[in-house]
Amino acid sequence: MKRLATAAFLAFLFSIPLWVGSLYVLHVLIVTGIFTIAAMSLNLLLGYTGQLSLGHVAFFGIGAYVSSLVSLGFSVHLAPNWLVTLDPQPVWLGMLWAIGVSGVCGWALGRISFKVRGAYFVIVTISFAEVVRLVALNWDELTQGPMALNNIPPLTVSIPGLFEFSFIGKVANYYLVLIAGIVAYVVIARLVHSRAGRAMIALKENEPLATSVGIEVTRYLVLSAVVSAAIAGAAGALYAQYIQIVDPNIFLFIYTVTMVIMVVIGGKGTLAGPIVGGLIFGLLPEALRSLHIGPELQWVAYGVLMIVIVSILPAGIVPALAGWRRARGPAKAGLGDAAEAAARQIAR
Amino acid sequence: MNEPVAAALSVDGLSIRFGGVTAVESMTFDVKEGEVLSLIGPNGAGKTSAFNAITGYLPAAAGSIVYRGTPLNGLKPSRIAALGVVRTFQKTSVFAGRSVLDNILIGLHLQSREHPLAIILGLPSVAREERRLVEKGREVLRFVGIESRESQLASSLAYGELRLLEVAVALAARPTLLLLDEPVAGMNSTETASFMETLGRIRASGVTILLVEHDMKMVMRISDRVVCLNQGRIIADGPPAEIQRHPEVIRAYLGERHARVEG
Numbered sequence: 001m002k003r004l005a006t007a008a009f010l011a012f013l014f015s016i017p018l019w020v021g022s023l024y025v026l027h028v029l030i031v032t033g034i035f036t037i038a039a040m041s042l043n044l045l046l047g048y049t050g051q052l053s054l055g056h057v058a059f060f061g062i063g064a065y066v067s068s069l070v071s072l073g074f075s076v077h078l079a080p081n082w083l084v085t086l087d088p089q090p091v092w093l094g095m096l097w098a099i100g101v102s103g104v105c106g107w108a109l110g111r112i113s114f115k116v117r118g119a120y121f122v123i124v125t126i127s128f129a130e131v132v133r134l135v136a137l138n139w140d141e142l143t144q145g146p147m148a149l150n151n152i153p154p155l156t157v158s159i160p161g162l163f164e165f166s167f168i169g170k171v172a173n174y175y176l177v178l179i180a181g182i183v184a185y186v187v188i189a190r191l192v193h194s195r196a197g198r199a200m201i202a203l204k205e206n207e208p209l210a211t212s213v214g215i216e217v218t219r220y221l222v223l224s225a226v227v228s229a230a231i232a233g234a235a236g237a238l239y240a241q242y243i244q245i246v247d248p249n250i251f252l253f254i255y256t257v258t259m260v261i262m263v264v265i266g267g268k269g270t271l272a273g274p275i276v277g278g279l280i281f282g283l284l285p286e287a288l289r290s291l292h293i294g295p296e297l298q299w300v301a302y303g304v305l306m307i308v309i310v311s312i313l314p315a316g317i318v319p320a321l322a323g324w325r326r327a328r329g330p331a332k333a334g335l336g337d338a339a340e341a342a343a344r345q346i347a348r
Numbered sequence: 349m350n351e352p353v354a355a356a357l358s359v360d361g362l363s364i365r366f367g368g369v370t371a372v373e374s375m376t377f378d379v380k381e382g383e384v385l386s387l388i389g390p391n392g393a394g395k396t397s398a399f400n401a402i403t404g405y406l407p408a409a410a411g412s413i414v415y416r417g418t419p420l421n422g423l424k425p426s427r428i429a430a431l432g433v434v435r436t437f438q439k440t441s442v443f444a445g446r447s448v449l450d451n452i453l454i455g456l457h458l459q460s461r462e463h464p465l466a467i468i469l470g471l472p473s474v475a476r477e478e479r480r481l482v483e484k485g486r487e488v489l490r491f492v493g494i495e496s497r498e499s500q501l502a503s504s505l506a507y508g509e510l511r512l513l514e515v516a517v518a519l520a521a522r523p524t525l526l527l528l529d530e531p532v533a534g535m536n537s538t539e540t541a542s543f544m545e546t547l548g549r550i551r552a553s554g555v556t557i558l559l560v561e562h563d564m565k566m567v568m569r570i571s572d573r574v575v576c577l578n579q580g581r582i583i584a585d586g587p588p589a590e591i592q593r594h595p596e597v598i599r600a601y602l603g604e605r606h607a608r609v610e611g
Contacts, residue, residue, distance in 0.1 A: 187468050194467040194474060195460045195481075202454040205443045212403065212437075213521040214429035214458040223464055 013178055017171045025286075026170035032282025033177040034239045035255075037184050039262035039274035041231035044188055046260070047268030048197065049224045050204035051114075052122050055129030057255040059229040062105055063098035063236025064246045065136060065143060068152045070094035071241070076142045091155045095237040102233020103226045110225030114218050126253075133251030148247035155241050173242050180238055184231050189271050191227060200224050201269075265309050267316025276317050281306075356381045356525055356556050357402070357433075362411035364397045364580075371397040373580040374411065379525065384547075384557045386567045388591075389577035390600065395560040396438055398577075399529055402558075403435045404428045415525065430458055434523035436514045438530050438560075443517075444503040448494065451502050451513060452485035455520030459484065485520065492516045492546055508539035512546065525556045532563050544570055568592060576600070 020026060042056045073088035113124040136143045143149065155176065158164035167176045191197045199220040202210035211217060240246045258281065266277025284305070288298040313320040355378035364372040372394040379385045387395045400406035402413055404425040413420040420428055443451050460481055462474050489495040492512045497505060502513060511531055518526060531547075532540045544566055551557055561567050567574060567588065574591040576584040578600040584591055591597055 186470070190467050190470050190474075191464070194478070195457060195462040196464055196467055198450065198454045199457060201446065202443055202457075205445055206441060208405065208425075208437065209441045209443065209517070210454065211425040212429055212435050213455045213517060214426050214434075215454075216424070216426045227464075227468070 010182075014175075017174050023170045026174050028283065028286050030170065030173050030177050030242060031239075032278060033174075033181055034235050034242070035258060035282055036262065036275055036278030037177070037181050037235040037238070038232050039259045039266075039278045040181075040184055040188055041228045041235065042259045043263045043268055043274045044191070044200075044224050044228040044231070046263055047270065047273065048192060048204065049200045049221055051117065051221065051225075052260075053125040053225075053228070054122050054253075054256055054260070055125030055127070056228075056232060056259055057251055057253070058125070058129035058132045059102045059106060059232035060236040060239070060255065061129075061132060061136065061246075061250040063102045063233025064240035064250055065149070065236075066101045066233070067091065067094035067098035067237035068149045068240045068246050069142065070097045071153050072149060072151070074142055088153075091153055091241055092157065095155070095234065095241075098233045098237035099230045100233075102236070103230035105233075106225040106227075106229025107222060109229075110222035111218075114221045114225070117221075129251055129253070129256065133248050136251060137248040143248070146247060148245050149240075150245050152240050152244045152246065154244070167241070177238060177242075180234065184234070185271065185275075187227070187231070191224075192271065196220060196223060204269075261306065265306065265313075265316055267318030267320070270316070270318040270322070273316050273318040280317075354381050355379065356416060357558070358412075358414045359398070359402065360412045360414070362398065362401060362413060363409045364394065364401050364406055365409040370580055372401070372577075375577070375580075375582055376411075377575050377582060377585060379556055379558050380572075382551075382554065382556055383572040384551055384559060384570055386559045386561055386571040386574045386588075387577060388561065388564075388567055388574055388597075392579075393577040394580040395577055396529060399435060399527055399558075399560060402428075403433060403527060429521055429523075432522070432524035433527070434518045434521045434525070435527035436518050436529055436531060438533070440507075440510055440514065442502045442510060442513050444501070446502060447499050448489065448502055448505070448513060449482070449485050449498045451517050452488050452520045453481055455488070455517035456481050456484055458521055488516050488520050491519065491549070493542075508535050508543075511535065511539075512543070515546070515550075519550065519555075523555055525558065526550065527558045527560075529560045530562060531559070532561065532566060540566060 016029065017026060038056070038060050041059075042053060045051050045053050045056075070086065070089045071091045071094035073086050075083060075085040077083050109124065109128055113121045137145055139145070140147075154167050156164060156166040167173050192201075199210065199215045200223075202215055203217055203220060207217065236250070239250075262277035262281050263274050264277070265281065266275065267273030284302060285298065288301055291298070293301075309317070315323075357379040359378070360376050362372055362375040363370065375394070375398060377385075387398065389395055397406060401408045402420065404420065404423050404427070408421055415428075415431055415433055418431055420431070420433070423431075443454060446454070460477055462477055466474050486495060486498065489498060492515060494505075494509050494512050494516065497509060502510070505513060515528070515531060532543050535543060540563060547557070547570060559567070559571065569588075571588050573586065574584075574588050575582055576591060576594070576597045578596075583596045583600060584594045586594070
């Protein structure tokens with residue numbers, strides 16, 4: 001039953017370009033998908049370890065810049081007589097670099113800030129995102145500053161002499177983002193249902209008890225920060241090669257807020273939560289636009305809906321559904337809803 | 349009871365202070381391999397503080413704590429757990445939002461060696477290990493007798509079972525020295541009796557036990573030795589029968605009414 005529901009949902013997602021003709025709708029879905037991946041990565045930190053990263057967009061932006069710079073090539077003075085030059089590299093290599101560099105940034109930030117957690121972590125992450133934005137804005141030689149990095153090439157996969165394919169256009173990018181989303185989901189699901197994920201959950205639920213059975217706090221918080229940052233970096237790289245332009249505004253606080261909203265409203269600490277939240281809050285502005293009401297009313301409706309959901313379902317949509325199912329069925333813990341159990345099957 | 353041999357845990361001159369207040373003052377005692385040692389004393393005597401210092405949750409102001417030759421002073425709780433010293437908490441402490449089996453799986457943390465990369469890649473070794481852990485987890489649940497609750501949320505357990513789950517989580521970490529902080533507090537007499545039976549089996553499996561408990565009937569029946577604390581100092585140390593008759597213990601802890609009964 002649960003396997004069937006997952007298969008049906010995936011089949012639905014894969015079929016969308018076949019019956020949705022509008023390129024605009026596909027564009028909205030692609031961007032929503034990219035932000036949903038970012039929200040999934042944030043959920044690993046916020047939902048499973050309980051650490052609120054309010055600078056999560058930094059990893060997304062770093063991923064976008066790193067993959068763009070590697071694929072465009074650059075030439076930059078690290079010291080007055082020290083010029084570092086990189087020739088343009090394949091985009092897939094840029095994406096791997098994006099994942100790696102974001103992961104290393106997550107590691108460094110985790111090592112620094114998990115000694116002091118809670119509010120301090122929130123402050124450190126906000127500052128980090130702001131500093132990275134200022135660097136991107138002012139390091140003209142590398143990032144072109146506000147002039148932005150332009151003409152970023154699309155991802156191309158090839159087997160030399162045999163075949164070559166570039167992800168150009170909406171349909172190709174839709175499938176690219178969908179597959180990336182599935183990979184990110186599987187990685188997170190595997191992690192969450194393993195020894196490492198249990199350690200993270202244990203630290204969030206009851207830290208003294210977790211340490212009493214030998215779980216090292218910093219180690220698992222840092223691990224989750226690394227994986228979370230790396231996935232956010234991958235999402236940023238996808239974004240850059242799709243939009244083909246990256247400017248410092250990618251680091252704006254509002255993007256982090258959007259991710260947090262997606263996670264919290266969908267249900268933090270559940271695998272399906274960020275997907276539900278991501279789809280709702282990615283598509284909602286567009287849905288409201290189609291109502292043909294003034295833009296100010298659209299945003300009022302957006303805000304009201306958000307407040308209503310948060311006040312009715314404070315734990316988020318997915319946990320509420322899971323709780324409702326549990327109340328109807330026999331008293332069983334399980335992992336909640338269909339998507340949660342399906343996650344296990346996909347993960348194995 | 350057999351005479352236990354070597355000292356597993358040596359606490360020597362342990363002092364614990366909170367600001368200017370001294371909670372424990374130069375406390376010295378040994379726990380021998382395989383024995384059940386109870387720490388008793390009125391509320392505020394420093395029992396739980398001593399527990400916290402031994403398991404790394406509180407810094408010792410002075411003194412040394414050595415387990416099987418390894419000094420524990422300054423080690424993190426997780427390191428101390430890895431050395432085989434595992435505790436439970438005075439206030440009921442489980443992972444309330446997780447299933448009973450998940451609680452045990454968390455407790456089995458030290459018994460598994462899944463590498464993060466292997467997890468992410470979904471290597472078959474990880475799946476095998478997960479199955480093995482679930483088997484082990486069920487074994488632990490059977491041992492304490494709550495295997496039928498496996499898939500229930502921990503928060504939905506009855507109180508007595510909840511306290512058994514706490515012990516099961518600690519046992520999953522495979523302790524060689526188990527510290528239990530008031531494990532039967534709040535239990536009815538049936539639950540206490542069954543808990544004592546479980547404790548007997550834990551002990552029979554070779555685990556040394558350090559117990560803090562207010563239930564005197566249980567302490568006297570199960571302990572090989574009893575250490576009595578009052579206001580941060582040890583006032584008596586000996587076999588239960590001796591402690592029961594110790595005049596200072598009776599005065600400090602058991603009270604006048606008890607003193608008449610025992611006398």
